[in-house]
Structure formats: C-alpha cells, structure tokens
Amino acid sequence: MEIGERVAEARAERGVTQAQLAASIGMDRTALAKIESGSRRLTAVELVAIARELRHRMEWFVDETPPALASYRRAQPEVSVQAIDTELDSLVRDAEFVTSRCPELVKGQPDPLPHPATAEEAEELAASARRLLGLEPEQPAHELSRLAATVGLLVFAVNLGDGADAGTVLLKRGGVALVNGHWRVGRRRLAAAHELGHYLVADQFSLDWRVAASEAQGIEARLDRFARALLLPREDLRERWAKWLGVPDQTWRDAAVRAASHYGVDMATLARRLVEACLVDKGRAEDVRRVHTKQADIVEKNLVVRDELTPVSLPRPYEQAVLKLYRNEAITADRALGLLRGNFDHASLPDLPPAPETEIWEVTS
Known part of the structure; x- marks a missing residue:
C-alpha cells in the first residue's frame, strides 16, 4: 500500500497520467491502477522501470519517509x-x-x-x-x-x-x-x-x-x-549609514546601494532594517525599497557582487x-x-x- 501511494505521488509530481506511465513502461493501465491502490504487488523489475521513468531512486519508494x-x-x-x-x-x-x-x-x-x-x-x-x-x-x-x-x-x-x-x-x-x-x-x-x-x-x-x-x-x-x-547588525549599520551619508556629494541612494552590497541583502530587506534601526522613516524606506543597483554603481563605487x-x-x-x-x-x-x-x-x-x-x-x- 505504501509503495503504491509513493508511485502515485511520484507520478503526480511528474504530471503524467496512469495511462501515460503504464504505456512508457510496457504495463497495462489497470495493473498500474491496482499497484497504486495497493491491491497488486509489483516486482523488482517493475519498480526499477517505474523509478527510472519517474526519475526517483528506488529507495525513495521503499524507505520510510523522514519522520x-x-x-x-x-x-x-x-x-x-x-x-x-x-x-x-x-x-x-x-x-x-x-x-x-x-x-x-x-x-x-x-x-x-x-x-x-x-x-x-x-x-x-x-x-x-x-x-x-x-x-x-x-x-x-x-x-x-x-x-x-x-x-x-x-x-x-x-x-x-x-x-x-x-x-x-x-x-x-x-x-x-x-x-x-x-x-x-x-x-x-x-x-x-x-x-x-x-x-x-x-x-x-x-x-x-x-x-x-x-x-x-x-x-x-x-x-x-x-x-x-x-545579516545587518543594528549598531554596525547605524555607524556605516552615518559614514556613507557623510561622504561629500553622496545621497541617501548612494548610501543604500553601498549598504545593500556590503551586507549582501536586497533593498526590501535593507529598507525594513533601516526602519528597525530608526535610521529612516517609512516614507524614505519606500524610496529605498524602489532603488535598483546599476552596473555603473558597481563600477564607480567598486562594490562587491555577492552571489x-x-x-x-x-x-x-x-x-x-x-x-x-x-x-x-x-x-x-x-x-x-x-x-x-x-x-x-x-x-x-x-x-x-x-x-x-x-x-x-x-x-x-
């Protein structure tokens, strides 16, 4: 019964019908239906064919699911x-x-x-x-x-x-x-x-x-x-944010681009953290959220690209x-x-x- 249920689960995951799977392994559809319902046993050879077609290792069908x-x-x-x-x-x-x-x-x-x-x-x-x-x-x-x-x-x-x-x-x-x-x-x-x-x-x-x-x-x-x-330690972010804003000719956008690169976060995460650290209000946070780091930012600011x-x-x-x-x-x-x-x-x-x-x-x- 449990093996049959796992066959049905794997078949549904692959998005194929009983008729399609049965045809691909040379089995009658009614035989496959009985296997999935637990009313028919299946041989090791049949299980190998099913596992290969559904792209699962054989033990996936016979070992217990992680508790x-x-x-x-x-x-x-x-x-x-x-x-x-x-x-x-x-x-x-x-x-x-x-x-x-x-x-x-x-x-x-x-x-x-x-x-x-x-x-x-x-x-x-x-x-x-x-x-x-x-x-x-x-x-x-x-x-x-x-x-x-x-x-x-x-x-x-x-x-x-x-x-x-x-x-x-x-x-x-x-x-x-x-x-x-x-x-x-x-x-x-x-x-x-x-x-x-x-x-x-x-x-x-x-x-x-x-x-x-x-x-x-x-x-x-x-x-x-x-x-x-x-990802963004609060006190470190506060110190760096003040430092980046203090650079001549640097705007809040420049500070946001530098912060996202330094901490390896997306702008939405940065915006939420800036609010939590009381560094920006919700209006400015929405502005930060909409910022996109450009190739020019990476080159001009010598940013680290993390992947x-x-x-x-x-x-x-x-x-x-x-x-x-x-x-x-x-x-x-x-x-x-x-x-x-x-x-x-x-x-x-x-x-x-x-x-x-x-x-x-x-x-x-």
Whole structure:
C-alpha cells in the first residue's frame, strides 16, 4: 500500500497520467491502477522501470519517509505535496545516508534556543547565533552555507521555480535546509538566515513562503526579524549609514546601494532594517525599497557582487564527505554523482588508485 501511494505521488509530481506511465513502461493501465491502490504487488523489475521513468531512486519508494515530513503530511492531508517538499524529502535521505557513513560531517547541534516572543528577543537570538557561528558582535554574516554547517545545518539551494522560499527539516543529528534558488541572491540569503533561525530553536519542520513579505506577527515574523538582525547588525549599520551619508556629494541612494552590497541583502530587506534601526522613516524606506543597483554603481563605487546559494548549491563539507566516500570506494561513481546533484561529472571525480594485482587475480580466478 505504501509503495503504491509513493508511485502515485511520484507520478503526480511528474504530471503524467496512469495511462501515460503504464504505456512508457510496457504495463497495462489497470495493473498500474491496482499497484497504486495497493491491491497488486509489483516486482523488482517493475519498480526499477517505474523509478527510472519517474526519475526517483528506488529507495525513495521503499524507505520510510523522514519522520518530520511524514508528521507534516499527516497533519495537513489537504495540502498537496509541493516541489520543495519532495526535494527536501530527497535531500534528507541523501544527507542521512552520507552522515551515517561520515559522522564527522555533522558533529552535533547546539542546544535549542528559546523561541523569540518579541522583536527584541529576535534581536537577542541573532546575537546568540552570531556567537555560535564565531562572528564578532557586529560582524555581517556572509557565506551563510559555510557558517550554518559549523553548527550542523546543511544548506542546499535548488531552483524550484516560482514557489516556496525555503524549508528546513531537523534530523537526529543536525538538519537540512533547502533554499529556492529561483529567487535573487538577497532573497536567497534572507531565506537561508530565516531557516537558520528555525534550526536554532529546533523546529522539527518548517516550510516558508514569501519570507519577509508582510508585517504579520507571530513566530515567522519574529524569525524574519532575526534574519535581518543576523545579516545587518543594528549598531554596525547605524555607524556605516552615518559614514556613507557623510561622504561629500553622496545621497541617501548612494548610501543604500553601498549598504545593500556590503551586507549582501536586497533593498526590501535593507529598507525594513533601516526602519528597525530608526535610521529612516517609512516614507524614505519606500524610496529605498524602489532603488535598483546599476552596473555603473558597481563600477564607480567598486562594490562587491555577492552571489551566494546559486543553484544547484551544496554545502562544501557535504561535498567533501561524498568525495571521501567515493575515494574509499564506499560508494560507486554513479551514486556519488547522484549525491552531488549534477555538480560533478565522471571526469570531475577524483582518480582512484588501480586495484592491486593480487586483488585482480582474486576476482578473475
């Protein structure tokens, strides 16, 4: 029954009918319908054909769904499985496989921090996160994927189209966050920082749409505040904003362009943070929100162009662990390439030492 349900789920995800899938694998449609309903068993050969056609690894159909995702689906049966949900499912399976064989990939995770109940508690959570990440009190957080990995959160970025911003699943050790690489870099970084907040307060599962898009209250709004505080430390922003405005012939627009580049944020995030830091009123914040950084700004102001979490983006420690497994011949080249999500090809993998002659004779004799 469970395998049949997963076949139906994967088929719906690919957008094909029972008749189309049955025809592509040489099976009668009624037989496929019985498989999906759980009234007919399927052979290993049939499952291989279905998995290949629906572009899923076989274990996806037979292994248990990660507990956090399973709990989420049971709690919201009326919500259809989204692309980010399915991608998280796959990433969690991969991460758990790799960490089970390379436990040093995730050395553990910090004790859960309190859920922020107010805006100031969100600021305090950001200060605590800064200490955990090894950042100075007012140091901006760049290279979020690298920083998050130091506390056990593996941040991936995949292009999911015009959908959810991000999601996070807490594992037995560490966690996995997925950021929608479809969005621009500032929004990707904000989403990654927001997911780090979920991880630090130990939310079992989160799925976030349009991070920082509204003024709504609640834990999501406070984690938005946490994310902005992490990316734009309040006192540092105040000092730099005054400095940039104090440069001769520089306008508030010039200061905004410099700030967005320095902290690696989009203008909407910068505008909200400037209001929170009492540096502009809401009218000026709307002006900042409408600013577009031009190529001329980048050249004339010698700005740094940051492009973090460009899809497909994998945490470096995760990539290193996969390559270690391959070097140790614990996994095949095809398995390594699957775990590396298309970022490598066969020629990019490390060369393995030739097998000793005695080993060759043992195999061939």
